[in-house]
Amino acid sequence: MTEEEFDVFYATSYPRVVVQIHALCGNWAEAQDCTQEAFVRAWDRRAQLVRSDYPEAWVRTVAHRLAISRWRKARRAFRQPDRAVEHHQSPQPNPDRVLLERALSQLPEEQRRAIVLFHLCDMGVQDIATELDCPVGTVKARLARGRAALAGIIGDDAEQDDPNRLDPHATRPPAGA
Template sequence: MNEGAEGMALRWFAGTARRSRAPVEDETVLARVADGDAAALGELYERYSRPLFAFLFRLAGDRGTAEEILQDTLLAVWRSAGTYRSRSSVSTWLFGVARRQAHNRLRGLPPPLPADPADGADPVPGPEELAVGGDRVQQTLARLPLAQREVVVLAYLNDLGHQEIADILAIPVGTVKSRLHHARATLRGCIDARVD
């Protein structure tokens, strides 16, 4: 299979989306947010906006909606930073907040169809578009039920382990594994259908 730009972009993104190497520093920054330090919220944004946006984009299927959910997430972090209790890493907690905001926004809505590029739009994707994959990847992910889509995005695009995913989604590790198994079967069917 030819990897192409999408495969390279996904590998690049997986490398940039790894957990912060300074969990204690993340906790310190989040404590500053809880104390009302807006600059600390900016630091968290700088560290986590890219992987959170990619996660939300994969769930929402639409750039504008993902950006709105990311803003909702930041507002929720600002309001609830004091509730963080160190039971998980800050990154896991942030993904959990983002997931809840996405579910609040997307509840009952079908994934949007990819928009046609505007007249005169640049056909070459920028770095951010490459980081979140192409239309083919998004269309294939959109075929998955939301519960399966979120485990696939967290596992393969955010490079999180089963336990971290279970913590974010508040489900048992066995359920994470089951959802990944069913998602892989669905994705395999989509790929086989395209090959035929």
């Protein structure tokens, strides 16, 4: 279907389809929106529509389905929330995770990426090298430097928060134990 043929198809079919969809959904603006969207989708399928015996029926079906979908969304908006699907408030972040994220943010980008890929994504050194497009030795160096920097950062932060936190010989147990 050429552009000119589609224009003729649109001009002749649009008024009929919009009236039919209006009769189905009862809202003129909604019928116009759904019909317009159906014709936009038809434009992308011009090659299939030209082989179809009833391209207007295809557009009408798509517009009808769009109207039903919008109606369902509107109905869901007025329903009482289902307690079984309610979103529960997520627990407070773990202090160790906050500490780790803060420490990771202080690393250079290359080291942070290598650390995250290796320790959090469980990727091997070779896989990381392939993904980062760098030699295996470079990945190993970034991991070593990143770990050393993390140990320094986390050690300093942990001592400021709780001096006995990392001491295995501390007389009192760490918080939460």
